[in-house]
Amino acid sequence: MRAALAAAALLLLLLLMRRRRRRRREVLFFPAAPRCPEALLSGSAGPCPCPLPPGDSGLLRLLRLLLGARRSLDVCVFAFSSPELGRALQLLHRQGVRVRVLTDSQYMGLPGSQVGLLRRHGIQVRHDQDSGFMHHKFAVVDKQLLITGSLNWTTQAIQNNRENVLVTEDTEFVKPFLDEFERIWEEFNPINYSFFSKDNK
């Protein structure tokens, strides 16, 4: 009986520790030195074809986390002009991952924006239609890994700004962001657009 009790207590402790250990928590800071992303984006095992040095950095870590998606990637970012992050989304889309993008209408048409390119490759994009900014900068991988912070998905932000990205699997954080994504995704459904009716009032 005593042995059984001790074993139960040990098992409980191990289970709790395992649960705590399994939840990913990480913080990335920018600016980050540019590194060669080709090995990640091209799937090539050969030497890096670009002149930048290899090795991990903020952008490469972010790419790794995004490219870990197996079923879905929900992206909700104010400004999206990073070609590397755009290529990562195209790669996932080609692999059959369901990629969805929410963005801001006033920024998506600016020079260098990736939004048109993503749409041309068949990725679903929705945007706001009001004057306030859709200013979120988060993504959720496979409905369980939240990536959120101050970082817009632009080369300027990655290479020049002081920025942070927080990565977490804690459900207390992941669930509200998932709910916010679905709420905005429905609200920005093109059938709700009222550009024309507003103009005609």
Next chain:
Amino acid sequence: MRAALAAAALLLLLLLMRRRRRRRREVLFFPAAPRCPEALLSGSAGPCPCPLPPGDSGLLRLLRLLLGARRSLDVCVFAFSSPELGRALQLLHRQGVRVRVLTDSQYMGLPGSQVGLLRRHGIQVRHDQDSGFMHHKFAVVDKQLLITGSLNWTTQAIQNNRENVLVTEDTEFVKPFLDEFERIWEEFNPINYSFFSKDNK
């Protein structure tokens, strides 16, 4: 012996559960309906003197979290023009809380910025001197509560934008942000400014 073992297991379980329960985790979303902040900012127990409705909302929750500071408040925000958040910092400063502010040099001189006002009230402010943005939007209360997200401390962001603020006491998140604050605080020390030497080159 068996009773002691059971008691130890129970104690361990309670300790672990308590440790888990004590860590605050919360997400705020914006835009949030304007609510009367006077009761919080004036310390008055009487009826709210402003015409806005009372009750909690995103800004009031944020104010409550900040006003909970007892020893220190470290603020690191790109744009700071919210009068209510500015008043909260002044209130804390008057109460003897050590308030420090890091901000972006290109945004702190814009109309409506709170930075000059904070300085006039004796609050320490430091800023970058490079072309990249100091784009963080976080604060740490008493070195243990991290408040971070997409929200700049502006009325536009609070009332009109889609924004998020994540609140956490998890040390895996708090410590890197505290370290980042101290790193930038030292880097932005005015003795390091090189505006003039740059001009003279």
